[in-house]
Amino acid sequence: MSQPSSPTRYKLTVAYKGDGYKGWQIQKNGLTIQETLENTLLRILQKKIPVTGAGRTDSGVHAEGQVAHITLDTKIEPIKLLKGLNGLLPPDIRILSIEEVALSFHARFSAKEKIYCYKLYRHKIHNPFHRRDSLHYPHPISIDAIQEAIPHFLGTKNFKSFTNEAHNVEKDYCKTLYNIEIKEEGEILSFTFSGSGFLYKMVRNLSATLLAIGTNRLPLSSLPALFAAEDRRVCPGALPALGLTLIKVVY
Numbered sequence: 001m002s003q004p005s006s007p008t009r010y011k012l013t014v015a016y017k018g019d020g021y022k023g024w025q026i027q028k029n030g031l032t033i034q035e036t037l038e039n040t041l042l043r044i045l046q047k048k049i050p051v052t053g054a055g056r057t058d059s060g061v062h063a064e065g066q067v068a069h070i071t072l073d074t075k076i077e078p079i080k081l082l083k084g085l086n087g088l089l090p091p092d093i094r095i096l097s098i099e100e101v102a103l104s105f106h107a108r109f110s111a112k113e114k115i116y117c118y119k120l121y122r123h124k125i126h127n128p129f130h131r132r133d134s135l136h137y138p139h140p141i142s143i144d145a146i147q148e149a150i151p152h153f154l155g156t157k158n159f160k161s162f163t164n165e166a167h168n169v170e171k172d173y174c175k176t177l178y179n180i181e182i183k184e185e186g187e188i189l190s191f192t193f194s195g196s197g198f199l200y201k202m203v204r205n206l207s208a209t210l211l212a213i214g215t216n217r218l219p220l221s222s223l224p225a226l227f228a229a230e231d232r233r234v235c236p237g238a239l240p241a242l243g244l245t246l247i248k249v250v251y
Contacts (some may be wrong), residue, residue: 008075011101012037012051014066017092019132019242023059024066033057033066036093037085041070044084054107054249055114058201060241062133065096065248069107075100105251113178113250115194118207119243123187134188135243139215141189143182146214150180152223153206160230162206163199164238173199173230180210192247204238212236 014033022030026038034051041049054067078098085095104110119134121127126136160173176196183190191207209226212218218236226234 007071007073007103009069009071009101009103009105010076010078010081011099011105011107012068012070013096013098014068015064015094015096016062016066017132018057018062019060020092021059023061024053024055024057030059033063033093034068036089037068040085040088043088044081045072052107054111055197055246056200057246058204058241058244061244061246062242063246066246067107067111067249067251069101069105071103107249110251111197111249113194114197115192115247115250116198116203117190117192117245117247118203118239119245120189120211121187122189127187130188132242133245135240137189137211141211141214142216143184143189143214145216145220146182146210149210149213149220149223150182152220153177153180157227158230159199159202159206159227161226161232161235162202162209164201164205164232175199175202180206182210201238204241204244205232205235207243208236208239211239 016033022032024033026032026035034053037051038049041051049070049072051068051070057063057066078100082095082098089095120137121130121134122138124138154177156174156176158173159175163173175198178194181192183192191210193203193206209218213220
């Protein structure tokens with residue numbers, strides 16, 4: 001399967017349903033995506049291989065296009081590694097692609113943009129086919145009010161009021177939001193966020209704030225004060241993890 005060679009780096013694109021895991025990063029209190037991938041690589045390669053992700057998805061959060069990298073001291077044909085991993089991984093985790101990249105590539109630090117989507121299911125009865133990836137919210141929502149609020153979040157801003165600081169890895173709270181798109185498709189209402197990067201629970205906090213504006217629980221005029229406060233306690237609580245999916249990482 002492999003031949004001795006110089007170190008080789010591989011980029012993995014990973015999809016997973018996150019409701020059965022305690023997030024991406026290895027933890028002591030439960031199974032994670034990173035741990036599952038590393039354990040599966042250990043079975044295939046008979047050695048411990050660190051897996052570095054583009055970012056940490058929280059407990060219960062899903063991914064359609066998470067990106068990770070691994071560095072091997074042997075060169076392996078990507079398709080063989082892809083088949084080997086998918087043959088051993090649980091069915092709620094799949095490697096979508098593996099490609100050889102330059103050693104300078106870093107899943108986290110080379111990323112230019114991340115795209116997340118939060119979904120609400122609006123019918124009075126939560127369709128069981130969507131119960132694992134959307135928040136059931138069968139209440140009136142003003143799309144126009146949310147559209148009016150969106151420009152206030154775009155650009156480079158201090159998002160300290162929209163993150164749970166105690167769990168933050170970063171202490172730089174300035175991030176750049178490129179776009180927020182709101183879309184209605186049947187009974188699903190989605191908020192899609194694209195930005196340079198996101199703080200801990202930032203997307204779930206932003207989604208909660210947009211929903212509060214759309215349900216007349218938070219006036220649009222309060223947004224400047226929310227940003228200025230730099231205090232998580234002044235904003236609505238984060239929406240549950242199950243509605244959030246990491247869609248894509250752009251390099």
